[in-house]
Amino acid sequence: xxxxASTFLRVGLGCLAVSLLTGATGCTGEEPAGAPSPTSTTAxxxxxxxxxxxxxxxxxxxxxxxxxxxxxxxxxxxKGDYNAKLDRFVANPALLTVRQDLLIKFQQGLVTKGxxxxxxxxxxxxxxxxxxxxxxxxxxxxxxxxxxxxxTGKSVRTKGQATRYVVIAKAELFDDGQWRIRxxxxxxxxxx
Numbered sequence: 001x002x003x004x005a006s007t008f009l010r011v012g013l014g015c016l017a018v019s020l021l022t023g024a025t026g027c028t029g030e031e032p033a034g035a036p037s038p039t040s041t042t043a044x045x046x047x048x049x050x051x052x053x054x055x056x057x058x059x060x061x062x063x064x065x066x067x068x069x070x071x072x073x074x075x076x077x078x079k080g081d082y083n084a085k086l087d088r089f090v091a092n093p094a095l096l097t098v099r100q101d102l103l104i105k106f107q108q109g110l111v112t113k114g115x116x117x118x119x120x121x122x123x124x125x126x127x128x129x130x131x132x133x134x135x136x137x138x139x140x141x142x143x144x145x146x147x148x149x150x151x152t153g154k155s156v157r158t159k160g161q162a163t164r165y166v167v168i169a170k171a172e173l174f175d176d177g178q179w180r181i182r183x184x185x186x187x188x189x190x191x192x
Contacts (some may be wrong), residue, residue: 059122062134062171065089065179066120076102077112080150091172091180109150116145132173139192140167166190
């Protein structure tokens with residue numbers, strides 16, 4: 001079975017990965033650039049007047065973690081780097097799934113080309129218990145991000161595959177103060 005651009009998004013252990021930003025960051029242990037690329041992703045980080053300050057801060061941080069996670073994943077996938085340092089922004093079980101996806105692509109001689117588009121928004125935040133958690137909903141579009149053969153450069157995308165769909169990601173604030181994406185679920189049956 002050939003990996004597709006959505007392989008990293010399939011739930012494997014109850015999670016999947018998502019892609020958004022490719023920035024100036026490589027996946028060689030370097031951290032992503034501070035500001036996400038304005039052409040890649042747009043997301044509302046404005047806070048509703050009814051949201052308390054802790055919820056607002058948590059939501060903003062969870063959205064940033066999601067963007068950073070996607071940025072490092074897309075960069076690694078475009079480079080074919082299955083050894084990319086991902087654990088700053090993604091945790092198990094999603095981490096295992098993303099690493100497996102990158103390895104499978106490498107073994108099959110595949111890389112991604114281009115850049116996906118997305119529009120993540122915060123759908124939930126829970127600061128009432130520990131660990132603090134948040135849920136991000138994204139309209140993810142892989143129309144300009146494709147899986148290609150590294151040798152030929154030709155697309156290996158499955159014909160008729162959805163390219164614009166809803167993705168739900170669950171983020172968690174870890175003890176080290178870092179937000180990480182723990183679960184990602186690509187809902188290909190839900191176009192957006």
